[in-house]
Amino acid sequence: MSQGTIPARQRRSQQTHKKLLAALEQLLKTKSFHDISVAEIGKVAGVSSATLYRRFKNKNALIPVLFDLQKRQMEQWVDSNHANIELGTISLKGALQRIARIAVRQLIEQRHIMKAISVLAHTRPELFGDEWQSREKRTLEIWKILIAHYENEITRTDKALAASSLAYFFNTIFVERIVFHDTSSNWGLDIDDEAFADEIADFAYGYLTANNQ
Amino acid sequence: MSQGTIPARQRRSQQTHKKLLAALEQLLKTKSFHDISVAEIGKVAGVSSATLYRRFKNKNALIPVLFDLQKRQMEQWVDSNHANIELGTISLKGALQRIARIAVRQLIEQRHIMKAISVLAHTRPELFGDEWQSREKRTLEIWKILIAHYENEITRTDKALAASSLAYFFNTIFVERIVFHDTSSNWGLDIDDEAFADEIADFAYGYLTANNQ
Amino acid sequence: MSQGTIPARQRRSQQTHKKLLAALEQLLKTKSFHDISVAEIGKVAGVSSATLYRRFKNKNALIPVLFDLQKRQMEQWVDSNHANIELGTISLKGALQRIARIAVRQLIEQRHIMKAISVLAHTRPELFGDEWQSREKRTLEIWKILIAHYENEITRTDKALAASSLAYFFNTIFVERIVFHDTSSNWGLDIDDEAFADEIADFAYGYLTANNQ
Amino acid sequence: MSQGTIPARQRRSQQTHKKLLAALEQLLKTKSFHDISVAEIGKVAGVSSATLYRRFKNKNALIPVLFDLQKRQMEQWVDSNHANIELGTISLKGALQRIARIAVRQLIEQRHIMKAISVLAHTRPELFGDEWQSREKRTLEIWKILIAHYENEITRTDKALAASSLAYFFNTIFVERIVFHDTSSNWGLDIDDEAFADEIADFAYGYLTANNQ
DNA sequence: TATGAATGAGGTTTCATTCAT
DNA sequence: CATGAATGAAACCTCATTCAT
Numbered sequence: 001m002s003q004g005t006i007p008a009r010q011r012r013s014q015q016t017h018k019k020l021l022a023a024l025e026q027l028l029k030t031k032s033f034h035d036i037s038v039a040e041i042g043k044v045a046g047v048s049s050a051t052l053y054r055r056f057k058n059k060n061a062l063i064p065v066l067f068d069l070q071k072r073q074m075e076q077w078v079d080s081n082h083a084n085i086e087l088g089t090i091s092l093k094g095a096l097q098r099i100a101r102i103a104v105r106q107l108i109e110q111r112h113i114m115k116a117i118s119v120l121a122h123t124r125p126e127l128f129g130d131e132w133q134s135r136e137k138r139t140l141e142i143w144k145i146l147i148a149h150y151e152n153e154i155t156r157t158d159k160a161l162a163a164s165s166l167a168y169f170f171n172t173i174f175v176e177r178i179v180f181h182d183t184s185s186n187w188g189l190d191i192d193d194e195a196f197a198d199e200i201a202d203f204a205y206g207y208l209t210a211n212n213q
Numbered sequence: 214m215s216q217g218t219i220p221a222r223q224r225r226s227q228q229t230h231k232k233l234l235a236a237l238e239q240l241l242k243t244k245s246f247h248d249i250s251v252a253e254i255g256k257v258a259g260v261s262s263a264t265l266y267r268r269f270k271n272k273n274a275l276i277p278v279l280f281d282l283q284k285r286q287m288e289q290w291v292d293s294n295h296a297n298i299e300l301g302t303i304s305l306k307g308a309l310q311r312i313a314r315i316a317v318r319q320l321i322e323q324r325h326i327m328k329a330i331s332v333l334a335h336t337r338p339e340l341f342g343d344e345w346q347s348r349e350k351r352t353l354e355i356w357k358i359l360i361a362h363y364e365n366e367i368t369r370t371d372k373a374l375a376a377s378s379l380a381y382f383f384n385t386i387f388v389e390r391i392v393f394h395d396t397s398s399n400w401g402l403d404i405d406d407e408a409f410a411d412e413i414a415d416f417a418y419g420y421l422t423a424n425n426q
Numbered sequence: 427m428s429q430g431t432i433p434a435r436q437r438r439s440q441q442t443h444k445k446l447l448a449a450l451e452q453l454l455k456t457k458s459f460h461d462i463s464v465a466e467i468g469k470v471a472g473v474s475s476a477t478l479y480r481r482f483k484n485k486n487a488l489i490p491v492l493f494d495l496q497k498r499q500m501e502q503w504v505d506s507n508h509a510n511i512e513l514g515t516i517s518l519k520g521a522l523q524r525i526a527r528i529a530v531r532q533l534i535e536q537r538h539i540m541k542a543i544s545v546l547a548h549t550r551p552e553l554f555g556d557e558w559q560s561r562e563k564r565t566l567e568i569w570k571i572l573i574a575h576y577e578n579e580i581t582r583t584d585k586a587l588a589a590s591s592l593a594y595f596f597n598t599i600f601v602e603r604i605v606f607h608d609t610s611s612n613w614g615l616d617i618d619d620e621a622f623a624d625e626i627a628d629f630a631y632g633y634l635t636a637n638n639q
Numbered sequence: 640m641s642q643g644t645i646p647a648r649q650r651r652s653q654q655t656h657k658k659l660l661a662a663l664e665q666l667l668k669t670k671s672f673h674d675i676s677v678a679e680i681g682k683v684a685g686v687s688s689a690t691l692y693r694r695f696k697n698k699n700a701l702i703p704v705l706f707d708l709q710k711r712q713m714e715q716w717v718d719s720n721h722a723n724i725e726l727g728t729i730s731l732k733g734a735l736q737r738i739a740r741i742a743v744r745q746l747i748e749q750r751h752i753m754k755a756i757s758v759l760a761h762t763r764p765e766l767f768g769d770e771w772q773s774r775e776k777r778t779l780e781i782w783k784i785l786i787a788h789y790e791n792e793i794t795r796t797d798k799a800l801a802a803s804s805l806a807y808f809f810n811t812i813f814v815e816r817i818v819f820h821d822t823s824s825n826w827g828l829d830i831d832d833e834a835f836a837d838e839i840a841d842f843a844y845g846y847l848t849a850n851n852q
Numbered sequence: 853t854a855t856g857a858a859t860g861a862g863g864t865t866t867c868a869t870t871c872a873t
Numbered sequence: 874c875a876t877g878a879a880t881g882a883a884a885c886c887t888c889a890t891t892c893a894t
Contacts, residue, residue, distance in 0.1 A: 010894075013857060032336050034247060038885065048859045053886065055857095119335055122328075123245055125396035136398050160401070165412050167400040169386070176385045183338035185349050187380040188373070199378045206419020226874090251868060261876045263870085272868065439853095458762055460673055464889060474855040476891085485889065541761075548758055549671050551822035562824050586827070591838045593826040594816065602811045609764035611775050613806040614799070625804050632845020649873075652878060677864060687880045692865065694878095 003129060004061025006054065017055050019045040021069055024062055028116045033063070034123070063120055063127045070113045071135075077106055092150040096204045100197035103170060107178040108193065114179045139167050147208075154208045166204060173200055217274025219267065230268050232258040234282055237275055242325045246276070246333060276333055276340045283326045284348070290319055305363040309417045313410035316383060320391040321406065327392045352380050360421075367421045379417060386413055429555055430487025432480065443481050445471040447495055450488055454542045459489070460549075489546055489553045496539045497561070503532055518576040522630045526623035529596060533604040534619065540605045565593050573634075580634045592630060599626055642768060643700025645693065656694050658684040660708055663701055667755045672702070673762070702759055702766045709752045710774075716745055731789040735843045739836035742809060746817040747832065753818045778806050786847075793847045805843060812839055 008014045023044035027036045038059050042049040056062055077083065083102050087095060107114060121128060143163040147154060156162040176184050177196060189196060218230075236258035240249045251272050255262040269275055295318065298311050320327060334341060356376040360367060369375040389397050390409060402409065431443075449471035453462045464485050468475040482488055503509065509528050513521060533540060547554060569589040573580060582588040602610050603622060615622065647653045662684035666675045677698050681688040695701055716722065722741050726734060746753060760767060782802040786793060795801040815823050816835060828835060 008857090010856060012894085016857080034336075037883080039883090049885085050859050050861095050887080051857080054859095059885070115335070119332065122332055122335075122393055122396060123247075132398060136400060140401055161404070161412070164401040164403075165416075168390070168402055169416065171400070172386060172389045173382070177381070180335055183335060185345060187349060187384070188353055188377040189381055190377075191374065199374070202423065203378075203382065203416045203420040206421070206423035207416040208419070209423060210415065210419035211422075229875095250866080255876095262868085263876055263878095264874090266869070267875075442854095460762075463887080468855095475889085476855050476857095477853090479890070480854075545758065545761055548754070548761075548819055548822060549673075558824055562826060566827055587830065587838070590827040590829075591842075594828055595812070595842065597826070598812060598815045599808070603807070606761055609761060611771060613775060613810070614779055614803040615807055616803075617800070625800070628849065629804075629808065629842045629846040632847070632849035633842040634845070635850075636841065636845035636848060647878090649877060651873080655878080676862080678862090688864085689866080689880055689882095690878080693880095698864070 003064055004057035005065055006056065008055065013055065016045070016047055016051060019047065020052055020055060021062075021065060024066065025069070025113060029112045032119055033116055060124075060127055063124070064129055064131075066113065066116060066120075067128065067131070070110060070117060073110060073113070074106060077109060082106070087146065087149050092153050092208065093201065093205045095146065095150070096201040096208075097198055099170065100174075100201040100204070101194060103174055104178055104193050104197045107174050111179055111181070114175070118175055118179060136167075139171070140164065143167050150208075155210060156208055162208065165207070169204060169207075170200075173203075217270035218278055219269065226268065229258070229260055229264060232260065233265055233268060234275070234278060237279065238282070238326055241329045246329050247336075273337070273340050276337070277342050277344075279326065279333075280330060280341065280344070283323060283330060286323060286326070287319060290322060295319070300359065300362045305366050305421065306414065306418050308359065308363070309414040309421075310411055312383065313387075313414040313417070314407060316387055317391055317406050317410045320387050324392055324394070327388070331388055331392060349380070352384070353377065356380050363421075368423060369421055375421065378420070382417060382420075383413075386416075429490055430483035431491055432482065439481065442471070442473055442477060445473065446478055446481060447488070447491060450492065451495070451539055455538045459542050459546055486550070486553050489550070490555050490557075492539065492546075493543060493554060493557070496536060496543060499536060499539070500532060503535060508532070513572065513575045518579050518634065519627065519631045521572065521576070522627040522634075523624055525596065526600075526627040526630070527620060529600055530604055530619050530623045533600050537605055537607070540601070544601055544605060562593075565597070566590065569593050576634075581636060582634055588634065591633070595630060595633075596626075599629075642703055643696035644704055645695065647694065652694065655684070655686055655690060658686065659691055659694060660701075660704060663705065664708070664752060668751045671758055672755050699763075699766055702763070703768055703770075705752065705755060705759075706767065706770070709749060709756060712749060712752070713745060716748060721745070726785065726788050731792050731847065732840065732844045734785065734789070735840040735847075736837055738809065739813075739840040739843070740833060742813055743817055743832050743836045746813050750818055750820070753814070757814055757818060775806075778810070779803065782806050789847075794849060795847055801847065804846070808843060808846075809839075812842075 005017075008017050020041060023041050023046075024036070026044055027040060038049045038052055041062075042052055045052075052059075056065070082105065085095060085098050085102075090098065140163055143166050144159070147156075147159050147163055147166075154162070174197075177186070177189070178193065189199075191199070233254060236254050236256075237249070239257055240253060251262045251265055254275075255265055258265075265272075269278070295315065298308060298315075300308060303311065353376055356379050357372070360369075360372050360376055360379075367375070390399070390402070391406065404412070446467060449467050449469075450462070452470055453466060464475045464478055467488075468478055471478075478485075482491070508531065511521060511524050511528075516524065566589055569592045570585070573582075573585050573588055573592075580588070600623075603612070603615070604619065617625070644656075647656050659680060662680050662682075663675070665683055666679060677688045677691055680701075681691055684691075691698075695704070721744065724734060724737050724741075729737065779802055782805050783798070786795075786798050786802055786805075793801070816825070816828070817832065828838075830838070
């Protein structure tokens, strides 16, 4: 349970909790967290703003919960087999493309919540707990496994560094285009999201396999 | 002249204009635009907040000017020979490293103002005029020139796409690490900024030269 | 039974009643009635705030009960022989000293509850019923008895007035020093409470026996 | 200038300052400081509540100013010769009566503001600066002078203690009757305020002159 | 019955902006 | 022209009290 969240005993209050989060998510589609007032959230959720304060310590306490929500949504999405990668049967390039496409699709799916999280992470980093770090660690592990699997093909010598670089790269490069799609410049990239994912995969592939004589 | 800026006829008011922007820049080092009040800006600038409204239509009108300021600072920096690249005498890889390092250094230099611009671009895109697009165009041109120059070495077939991809890539990938340095996760990238720049250059180099059979 | 109190039929609810009052008393040690919320009282008492409303009409209804509680505590204290005065065996001055010391001790004992009552009496006099008046009457009677007993020694001619003056005096003069001990100025009175009581007794003794030619 | 007060440069703002204080004083006639909202003060003063925050750091910052106001009002009153005591030409008893009557009259004059100060001193002592102490000191000096002047008549041996006791006594004993006149019990003291002052003077006189063999 | 849930009304404070000197 | 003064609108939050389980 995120910090600042007040445990809900009854079913009614759990519903309220959900309704509030759903309202927040809804509102985040059109404005930033800062520009959404507690009253607004309450209104959309169909409860009074005082009720929000029964479930959350204060407005900021919604943020970690938003974070949790994003995580849960992502896990659901992963579980539903959208994110299956069988390293055994696929080339390195294919794997990278697969990953890039999955990342893009998932980011599209969670566009609004990710926008909020991204802005908040840049604006109010102090409101994020350290759960962030555990996600980071797990991601890094996955990249290490992938690199080990394609060891022969990869020319990078410092494998740990390569894992870190890839993790940074994949977690950074899509957000601008996918999440801030409507607001940020597109640099004449008039290709669809799938093709974009492939381009990105090419960066990663090139990085891993280039001749570094 | 940015929109919302009121032309300053007299020298005194030009100074006021400068003082206000300097104050804003100063304040952006410690908090976000949203968290800086007009009164505060006036105080640091040594003028009253009402005076600000004689130079700017409203608080938001500062943003395009901030943007201009960043541009001017960058141009100064470029002019001062920090950003000289002689394509003739240098390998593709060397050129990319050079560019990456320059980008990093320049971002470090303008860290605070870039943070503000980045957040605002994500939060209030409507406040940015279309000058953005002309920068975008010029950047794209530069990449096209570079790609043409190393044509033989580059395996990418769609040169225009490659230019766009590189432009997107270089304008996106550094910000997280350099500008949001203190707030965002570093994915175990325990290398210094120069080495980081080189890693990034490797992505670009790999992308441009990989065997795409 | 104080007004606003809902009669408690069952033993369980009597205990709840007690627990609530004990909680209030406890909380009054650190903050004023106004600053104590119903939720807080409930929490300390170990019941929900809704339960409080089953025992009391509203928050204010606690006040008369607080008053009762103070009375009961005082009576207990008196019964336990702390307050025994045998007029027969003691001088007027001795009697006054005795009374002053008793008053001081009792005020110390009930410091917190008396602080609450004092502030509330000044702030919300309408919340006190008229039971106050019966206490007043009884006190006055006692002073009349004392004055009658030492008739010869006393130079005051208007005995009724003397009784009233003494009653007012003794009921007023200690509170500032004893009850608001930590908050109010002490006028350089660097003596202990017992010596203070004696000083006060001297005022009363002087008043009663001075040469009023 | 009291802490939390923002200096007023223009005449208009000084007027606003005055209007706000006058409004507060007015409102204190019917309710306690705690029960008066900032909005209310603004309304009565004829300004918006935001304006109050231009002159005062916050609501609490009004309190020291209230304190100042009381002091200034008192000084004015004293200067207007209401409080003249010529020790040379008057008996000890006469002097004490004079003082008691003056105290009573002055308290009547400042009844409402004194009620507020008294309640606040008991409720929020932390909001009072240490100016209190300097007043205390001066009062003590005056009593020492008086005692020295009537040295022969006075039977008390510890003169310093006597001064402290009198200071405490005179600063405590009137408030209940005069300031909380309408709310507190009167113990059958059916005499007018002047006669009441005389009774009180008798306590002091008796204290100072009693036979302490 | 007891209580967790819910809320309406209200409180203090901030701030971008306009007014008046 | 520059600025101190003023403000309307809105923000977050609290709490005594009622509702519904």
